[in-house]
Amino acid sequence: MSKDNNTSNITVNTNTSASMVSPDSVTFALAQSHFLVGDITANVEKMRALALQAREQGADVIIFPELALLGYPPQDLLLRPSLSGRIKSALSTLSDIDDIVMIVGYPHVDHHGTFNSAAILHNGHQKGFYHKQYLPNYGVFDERRYFDKGRNQVLFDYKGITIGLLICEDLWEKNLIAELKQQGADLIISLNASPFELKKQDARKTMLAKRSRDHKLPIIYVNAVGGQDDLVFDGGSMAIQADGSVAHEASRFMNQLMLASLNVNTFKFNAQVKAPLSLSRESEMYQALVVGLRDYVNHSGFTGVIIGLSGGIDSALTLCIAVDALGADKVYAVMMPYEYTSKISLEDAQAQARRLNVSYTVCPIFDAVEGIRHTLAPLFNKSPADTTEENIQARARGVILMALSNKFGHLVITTGNKSEMAVGYSTLYGDMAGGFDVLKDVYKSQVYDLANYRNRLEDTPVIPERVITRPPSAELRPDQTDQDSLPNYEVLDAILTLYVDEDLGYKAIVDKGFDADVVARIITMVDNSEYKRRQAPIGTKISKKAFGRERRYPLVNKWSIKG
């Protein structure tokens, strides 16, 4: 297995008084921090500040996440010809930081290709670099679009310990850590940009425990944090003992410079620091949605968000998330009633806004809808009403919100949940009009869970109980409820999870006991509404398979659901 000719052994000579005496421990700083896509200048400055701070706190080595210098995922910025020069220049500005080893994730461009790499910087010298060997090209990942595959193991010696470097996917595969162990590694350092999905931190812990136990190696796992478009990096960086136990675990969803000291005789992390409590499913989902929205709004330069409240649960929950993400003073709620808006909806929308202390405006859309219908009347020639008229209401609201956005500079956020996005229960350019769909990857049944979760956090529920208990309705015609055209959400979501998240087909889903006609109808609705999703705003991924870059379906698609 061992391929010595494929291994680089690097020695980092410390050349400082500290190295004269043999130390008992080496202290690592895990720089779990948000590095912005494209912003090389700001990222390198952040690295500098963190390195100085870590050194001040006694760290010997600081580790940044995967590709931190450019942010993750940089997408086609990796194809820009000026990339290589910018990266070299940025790395060189770090050369004046002495007395701390910096392990920096960056894209490496040379005549061999472009690599997803980690540089080892020390006292003005680049001691070596490691190129990622396993390049994920599934799900949200397109790494083989940009990167060439590294082919060498890299080990470096520092203060008597031999450290093997890996980047993200490298550690999920079992063979590289095995080779590093065989080549003498005492410790593994892994740089990551691992996006959040439900229960992902549990999966990471399980994998890390197995790898460390299998090879009796401690592991330092540094993850990115923060939102980038539809992805949220959830942190949770860890130091894992060689017995698989978690020695240190950083907070989730937050910047943190975490220190972990390794005893160079026992190769154990010195202090078994109590890890933060595991987050509940609802808590991690909610935090991901907050961070995803917060970072999108702030980094896009919007001064606030505007949201259409309907009185229903989706917009109620979205409002909570927006307030938790941005603060009440940056959230503008608009209720746009029309003929079919119930008194309850008006009351509840107002109650939601009041409880959260956000700006609230009622803007009836009668004039807009009437104007549009007037314009259309000669062309419609008294044809009977159908969903066209419902869509006109939704689109009138879309036009109003967009006009307010254009006039006052706030981002329109939308409230369509994953169940609706899946079956196309939404109006393009209507309720889908906006820049960010907060609940895009949240099934309706999870919307209820999250609403209840958020209400439990405070003595006075922020979402009026009636919003949660009343039957959901789009209120686009008299006495409409969602269940007029859809099965109940428990059944719908179960089928959608199997079809969308698990990729099961018609037969496999029917075999699980669901009504064949219902399954056929739901699957057909999903397939037929791909064109709507193609033009949908982005939203934070929280599931195993989110709509958007993770699920790439053709628009013209003649796949027979039952074939």
Next chain:
Amino acid sequence: MSKDNNTSNITVNTNTSASMVSPDSVTFALAQSHFLVGDITANVEKMRALALQAREQGADVIIFPELALLGYPPQDLLLRPSLSGRIKSALSTLSDIDDIVMIVGYPHVDHHGTFNSAAILHNGHQKGFYHKQYLPNYGVFDERRYFDKGRNQVLFDYKGITIGLLICEDLWEKNLIAELKQQGADLIISLNASPFELKKQDARKTMLAKRSRDHKLPIIYVNAVGGQDDLVFDGGSMAIQADGSVAHEASRFMNQLMLASLNVNTFKFNAQVKAPLSLSRESEMYQALVVGLRDYVNHSGFTGVIIGLSGGIDSALTLCIAVDALGADKVYAVMMPYEYTSKISLEDAQAQARRLNVSYTVCPIFDAVEGIRHTLAPLFNKSPADTTEENIQARARGVILMALSNKFGHLVITTGNKSEMAVGYSTLYGDMAGGFDVLKDVYKSQVYDLANYRNRLEDTPVIPERVITRPPSAELRPDQTDQDSLPNYEVLDAILTLYVDEDLGYKAIVDKGFDADVVARIITMVDNSEYKRRQAPIGTKISKKAFGRERRYPLVNKWSIKG
């Protein structure tokens, strides 16, 4: 170089009376035909019909394009668990076709992985298969998301000739044909699904000429044809002599079953058939746009298209393309004048519709706009007019067109050109509202070229001359012209081509002699309007780098243009 252990040698015994006598030639049928994504049942039936027709015409071997059984590109349909069973079952239904060798592109799934493959079928037996070795994962291609890399050369003997198989990218790389030659190939057969872009057929010919001359091998190149979402496959299948000359060339953009006979003694294609004249740049562009729209509309099941005419050149050209794609009886033109619509525009829109004989309706949007403004008035509180009011006009038109689409079932097609899409000179949910943007990948200067080209095709120009000569304007405020906010289109398009299609950066573009401030402004506009393009309708790719799946940029993107 030769790796014999990686090569399969297959002998196809013909077992027919025809094989008793040594033939002078073997006749190949190049099945350049449109195979629909996902529609395995229809595709296999089409293969059957073509095989029988080819046999009737004396062909010994019929060759279908890359992945023809499933259509190309199938995207995430390749991840569906029922794929493997469906494919096996489809291939087995071809087993009753005797006396012709079928070479079928299909996705091969087994315990080694999923491969992009070619099966050799003969008299009810699958004689062998070849797995594509070079998997493109750049531009519009995501093949490494789905496929494993083949590792074996495949040669098969038929009637005394040894045939080497390759699939698309395999032939653009130079080493595989070299290995096949060394292993005894007399002829190369290449299956392709090569999407159109400008001058692509020239590039193919240059490559094929080089490969055949370098190795003194004749090549049969079979390409797909037809539109799939944003891609158009342009056919142009070829039989290339060993000296690099084109022996046969199929039509571009059309189904064609083309026969080519190879002399088994000389290994020359018997008849040097005159190839169709090379298409002009405008002609191939125009045909690609026609086919892209036609196939999207027809395969999405729409009965027709509806288009908003402005009196300007973009909608005029789009109207021509729609009529050429679908026929005048399936095209519905609507002129939606408002306060700033000039008399010239009204006259010219009507003239365009009349000359092309399409349904034409004038639908003034005063009521719709006034209704919307009325609704907004209390919220706007007499703030001064700005682009908000322009967007309201555009969105009122979007709502009207979508309502007509919902009511009558026609697809709304949009008319935004690549220059506008690049700089964001368009209104989301306004003029961008629709299912297909015909000119999405056509720069404004190319719009003029195409308009003039189309006018030259008939004695009476279909686009009134004045539409081409007057200065372009969005007519959203008094006396507005596009050049109020943009440099002239020659300069704009030159900068955009360098930045978007060629990926050059600020410095490199300025170095070519463009004004630095203009370059900075244009590049910033491109970067800042990524969010609009993310929600834009699809449109046919004709350029080297089209917006959409080919250019993947982050929305939150802090890349400094000048860094």
